[in-house]
Amino acid sequence: AQSVTQLDSHVSVSEGTPVLLRCNYSSSYSPSLFWYVQHPNKGLQLLLKYTSAATLVKGINGFEAEFKKSETSFHLTKPSAHMSDAAEYFCVAFSSGTYKYIFGTGTRLKVLA
Amino acid sequence: KAGVTQTPRYLIKTRGQQVTLSCSPISGHRSVSWYQQTPGQGLQFLFEYFSETQRNKGNFPGRFSGRQFSNSRSEMNVSTLELGDSALYLCASSLVGTSGREETQYFGPGTRLLVL
Numbered sequence: 766a767q768s769v770t771q772l773d774s775h776v777s778v779s780e781g782t783p784v785l786l787r788c789n790y791s792s793s794y795s796p797s798l799f800w801y802v803q804h805p806n807k808g809l810q811l812l813l814k815y816t817s818a819a820t821l822v823k824g825i826n827g828f829e830a831e832f833k834k835s836e837t838s839f840h841l842t843k844p845s846a847h848m849s850d851a852a853e854y855f856c857v858a859f860s861s862g863t864y865k866y867i868f869g870t871g872t873r874l875k876v877l878a
Numbered sequence: 879k880a881g882v883t884q885t886p887r888y889l890i891k892t893r894g895q896q897v898t899l900s901c902s903p904i905s906g907h908r909s910v911s912w913y914q915q916t917p918g919q920g921l922q923f924l925f926e927y928f929s930e931t932q933r934n935k936g937n938f939p940g941r942f943s944g945r946q947f948s949n950s951r952s953e954m955n956v957s958t959l960e961l962g963d964s965a966l967y968l969c970a971s972s973l974v975g976t977s978g979r980e981e982t983q984y985f986g987p988g989t990r991l992l993v994l
Contacts, residue, residue: 808882809970814982859981
């Protein structure tokens with residue numbers, strides 16, 4: 766069965782330092798993968814998506830993610846954290862066979878001044 | 879293009895009551911999914927509708943039900959409310975199953991339900 770694992774439930778970084786949020790997926794094929802961000806009491810906003818085109822995907826607000834099939838990973842990165850990046854981030858895989866979206870458990874990013 | 883809209887945004891109910899939440903998808907989207915988000919359980923999938931048919935279902939009791947109309951608008955209903963139903967209910971729409979491989983889900987702002 767397809768699954769998504771976000772390896773860290775909480776990540777703290779200082780403002781201006783790099784961000785790394787880790788996501789691993791299990792699938793017998795290359796799924797479509799997404800990263801969403803959720804600010805407190807808001808809906809989920811799409812950051813970026815991978816759909817088997819380029820393996821390095823650029824998203825909004827300076828975020829990017831690299832699809833690595835050999836490692837079954839889709840980690841989210843940003844060179845320099847900003848206070849406004851503090852939020853919860855979700856890694857999601859889409860199963861085209863069942864039309865199901867598989868969510869990771871989320872990573873809460875804290876940005877320290 | 880207008881995004882996904884959900885009404886009402888906030889709701890307070892008492893135990894035993896029932897509630898209906900509404901979701902209007904992005905124009906052209908025929909897939910609508912519902913999620914429940916709580917601090918304890920995180921984000922959990924409720925069900926998904928496509929062309930007025932329930933295509934996928936999560937692991938929730940029968941008190942949770944939904945439907946989709948011919949214009950793709952969707953409603954979810956929770957009967958006999960319990961304290962544990964207090965949550966943020968999120969709706970998302972997509973083109974999944976409609977055309978091409980555009981699978982991106984777009985989320986609404988959510989409905990915050992408080993059960994007293």
